[in-house]
Amino acid sequence: MESTSHRFPENARAALTNEALQSALGKLETGFVVNRATAAGRLPEFEALRDQARDIKNHTLAHLDYYLEAFEAKVIENGGHVHWASTAAEARQIILDICRTVDAKTVTKGKSMIAEEIALNDYLAENGVEPIETDLGEYIIQLRDEPPSHIIAPAVHVIKEQVAEAFHVAHTHLDPNRSLEEPRELLEEARAVLRQKFLDADVGITGANFLIAETGTSVIVTNEGNGDLTQILPKIHIALASLEKVTPTLEDTTSLLRVLARSATGQEFSSYTTFSTGPRRDDDVDGPSEYHVVLLDNGRSGMLGSEFQDMLRCIRCGACMNHCPVYGVVGGHAYGWVYPGPMGAVLTPTLLGVEEAGHLPNASTFCGRCESVCPVRIPLPNLMRQYRKREFERKLVPASTRAGLGLWAFFARRPALYRVATEIMGLMLRVMGGKRGRIGWLPAARGWTAHRDMPAPTGRTFQAQWAARRAVRPQSSKDASRRTKL
Amino acid sequence: MSDARAEILGKIRQSRGVIDDSAAEARLSTRPRGIIPARTDKAPGVLVDLFVTQAEFVDASVDRVASADDVPDAVAAYLASQNLPSEVRLAPDTQLDDIPWDQRPTLLVSRGKTDGSHEVSVTAAFAGIAETGSLMLHSGPESPSTLNFLPDHHVVVLRASQVRKSYEDGWDDLRRQMTSRPNTLPRTVNFITGPSRTGDIEQKILMGAHGPRRLHIVLIDDGFIGTSTPEKFDGI
Numbered sequence: 001m002e003s004t005s006h007r008f009p010e011n012a013r014a015a016l017t018n019e020a021l022q023s024a025l026g027k028l029e030t031g032f033v034v035n036r037a038t039a040a041g042r043l044p045e046f047e048a049l050r051d052q053a054r055d056i057k058n059h060t061l062a063h064l065d066y067y068l069e070a071f072e073a074k075v076i077e078n079g080g081h082v083h084w085a086s087t088a089a090e091a092r093q094i095i096l097d098i099c100r101t102v103d104a105k106t107v108t109k110g111k112s113m114i115a116e117e118i119a120l121n122d123y124l125a126e127n128g129v130e131p132i133e134t135d136l137g138e139y140i141i142q143l144r145d146e147p148p149s150h151i152i153a154p155a156v157h158v159i160k161e162q163v164a165e166a167f168h169v170a171h172t173h174l175d176p177n178r179s180l181e182e183p184r185e186l187l188e189e190a191r192a193v194l195r196q197k198f199l200d201a202d203v204g205i206t207g208a209n210f211l212i213a214e215t216g217t218s219v220i221v222t223n224e225g226n227g228d229l230t231q232i233l234p235k236i237h238i239a240l241a242s243l244e245k246v247t248p249t250l251e252d253t254t255s256l257l258r259v260l261a262r263s264a265t266g267q268e269f270s271s272y273t274t275f276s277t278g279p280r281r282d283d284d285v286d287g288p289s290e291y292h293v294v295l296l297d298n299g300r301s302g303m304l305g306s307e308f309q310d311m312l313r314c315i316r317c318g319a320c321m322n323h324c325p326v327y328g329v330v331g332g333h334a335y336g337w338v339y340p341g342p343m344g345a346v347l348t349p350t351l352l353g354v355e356e357a358g359h360l361p362n363a364s365t366f367c368g369r370c371e372s373v374c375p376v377r378i379p380l381p382n383l384m385r386q387y388r389k390r391e392f393e394r395k396l397v398p399a400s401t402r403a404g405l406g407l408w409a410f411f412a413r414r415p416a417l418y419r420v421a422t423e424i425m426g427l428m429l430r431v432m433g434g435k436r437g438r439i440g441w442l443p444a445a446r447g448w449t450a451h452r453d454m455p456a457p458t459g460r461t462f463q464a465q466w467a468a469r470r471a472v473r474p475q476s477s478k479d480a481s482r483r484t485k486l
Numbered sequence: 487m488s489d490a491r492a493e494i495l496g497k498i499r500q501s502r503g504v505i506d507d508s509a510a511e512a513r514l515s516t517r518p519r520g521i522i523p524a525r526t527d528k529a530p531g532v533l534v535d536l537f538v539t540q541a542e543f544v545d546a547s548v549d550r551v552a553s554a555d556d557v558p559d560a561v562a563a564y565l566a567s568q569n570l571p572s573e574v575r576l577a578p579d580t581q582l583d584d585i586p587w588d589q590r591p592t593l594l595v596s597r598g599k600t601d602g603s604h605e606v607s608v609t610a611a612f613a614g615i616a617e618t619g620s621l622m623l624h625s626g627p628e629s630p631s632t633l634n635f636l637p638d639h640h641v642v643v644l645r646a647s648q649v650r651k652s653y654e655d656g657w658d659d660l661r662r663q664m665t666s667r668p669n670t671l672p673r674t675v676n677f678i679t680g681p682s683r684t685g686d687i688e689q690k691i692l693m694g695a696h697g698p699r700r701l702h703i704v705l706i707d708d709g710f711i712g713t714s715t716p717e718k719f720d721g722i
Contacts, residue, residue: 024688031689045521052520063510065498070514078670084491136695137686153686160688183687191696198696199602214514215671225635225682225697232631232674243494248513254653255520268544269618271683272697275675283627285578285599287673297494305501 005336008359035266057313074216078278088118104202110227112207149332259375320370361387526651540619544680575604599630
């Protein structure tokens with residue numbers, strides 16, 4: 001899809017006044033956030049499992065080429081095929097070519113963020129192959145012709161009335177006066193419509209949460225069962241995944257699975273965790289007769305060894321966005337591309353360039369909540385900070401911000417002048433605040449004061465207070481205790 | 487696309503500097519286990535109870551019966567409770583051969599995979615995983631995967647002796663079974679933890695998205711309670 005990441009400020013502004021979106025986003029905090037906390041609380045080993053997950057991923061990244069080659073060898077040994085793609089265009093072409101070997105008319109799809117990343121659906125449709133999303137959320141947004149707004153709950157921004165509207169438009173073979181008020185009615189309709197699509201599809205395309213080097217296996221994790229119907233019913237199963245999805249062994253994969261569902265939906269384990277190895281065996285009575293894995297790089301090999309390598313640990317649980325105060329008010333579409341929230345704020349500039357997506361790492365309060373819930377302990381705030389630095393170095397920051405930072409640096413390098421200047425500034429703000437002690441308009445911060453008053457500073461500057469406290473060095477424990485209270 | 491392969495592997499190696507993969511080789515051959523939750527550290531009988539508790543926690547229903555002889559009645563009772571016709575699609579699995587289906591002559595039993603026209607499937611399982619109440623199943627000539635996903639109701643016949651502590655114990659058992667082709671898994675291994683569900687409409691959890699609406703486990707208390715690492719239970 002075409003990125004609108006460069007328009008983040010405009011996107012965010014529109015999101016804030018979108019009532020349906022705000023109603024949908026309001027449910028995040030009571031849903032995912034509470035569920036994750038409950039699941040973590042049920043498992044005393046959870047924090048130790050997070051450390052272990054980080055270590056497994058780091059070990060794998062340190063030997064990435066070794067594990068990828070081992071994975072490839074096992075897939076081939078089991079009768080499958082591995083295709084390597086440096087770019088999105090290569091991956092799309094490989095998939096289309098496979099579809100053409102069976103003259104595919106329709107392709108069912110399990111949920112895959114990599115498919116979104118390479119804009120696979122549009123490409124297949126342009127070339128005469130109809131892609132059908134089968135995850136309920138993905139199906140809804142496919143009908144609405146929009147990108148996902150969340151990596152595990154793609155239609156989290158949609159309210160049920162909008163789903164009903166989309167179904168009325170798309171399912172014209174059904175009674176136009178049928179009731180679609182309840183989520184259950186919507187689900188039943190989608191289940192019935194998609195069931196036939198599963199049975200008719202020539203090719204099934206899924207993503208992969210993990211690729212196991214030991215056995216040449218791709219793993220998918222779903223709750224609906226759509227991924228399984230996608231990969232066992234058609235003649236061909238294509239698993240599409242990026243390089244960093246590889247894991248060493250079944251044991252390591254199992255360890256990672258223990259933190260994945262808990263961090264994502266707060267389930268202990270998703271309903272269906274499925275391991276696929278090669279095509280159906282000679283004596284099997286069902287399953288696909290061909291198994292293909294498409295391995296996508298698309299910029300990831302360049303992240304290895306860079307300051308952004310930690311991002312390659314990501315297992316796509318979505319916890320960072322569920323807990324992000326910025327995501328919670330602007331939603332996923334404001335981020336303008338495939339990956340939203342804190343993980344998107346790091347990954348999108350890496351994949352699209354800081355020129356296109358430089359706004360995203362700035363769309364953060366740096367509260368650190370994302371890092372505190374990340375199952376593989378990615379230092380997301382620090383990675384966003386790296387982009388801010390890079391953006392500044394490349395002079396992509398607006399002139400006014402640069403001038404402001406320059407002015408601040410001038411004073412910061414001259415402590416005596418800085419002290420005097422901040423004293424004067426404090427005094428001026430106090431005068432501006434008047435009796436109420438609130439400032440309603442500030443020349444350099446109009447965007448801020450347009451929506452709320454700024455409280456005028458009271459008392460002295462931090463440096464003045466600090467100096468005063470240093471002057472009265474604590475002599476007794478009583479003083480020390482007083483000091484900690486200040 | 488061999489060019490892409492060389493290019494990608496080349497880039498990765500470039501960023502690595504000194505290349506020593508002995509740690510990775512060792513990992514693939516020794517397959518070290520990670521942390522296994524202590525909740526599974528239970529005496530065999532209690533482990534089966536944990537499995538039942540965890541399975542019910544994820545909205546599966548469990549019916550415990552004394553022997554294989556009781557299974558036809560248990561299945562018939564389940565069908566009646568759900569107002570379903572007295573008809574099931576049975577996996578052609580030898581594990582189910584000791585069940586006397588003819589005791590219930592009104593229960594219509596056919597065997598094989600499904601094309602989606604069967605409302606209720608009955609399958610065996612490879613193992614039950616107590617840690618999360620998950621069922622471990624795998625594909626094969628006797629156990630078609632379609633039976634696990636297409637019917638509205640999935641009935642699984644599990645024996646208490648098949649209950650394992652962790653997924654890792656399940657993997658070890660499966661590896662032992664695959665001795666003819668080491669490190670080769672069946673085409674499909676399913677861990678099934680409760681029925682199909684979705685939260686994609688306003689985060690409201692609904693059962694029966696695309697897979698079975700209900701998962702019903704008939705658990706045969708077959709007396710022998712095994713684990714793949716019985717020595718760990720010494721002294722309990």
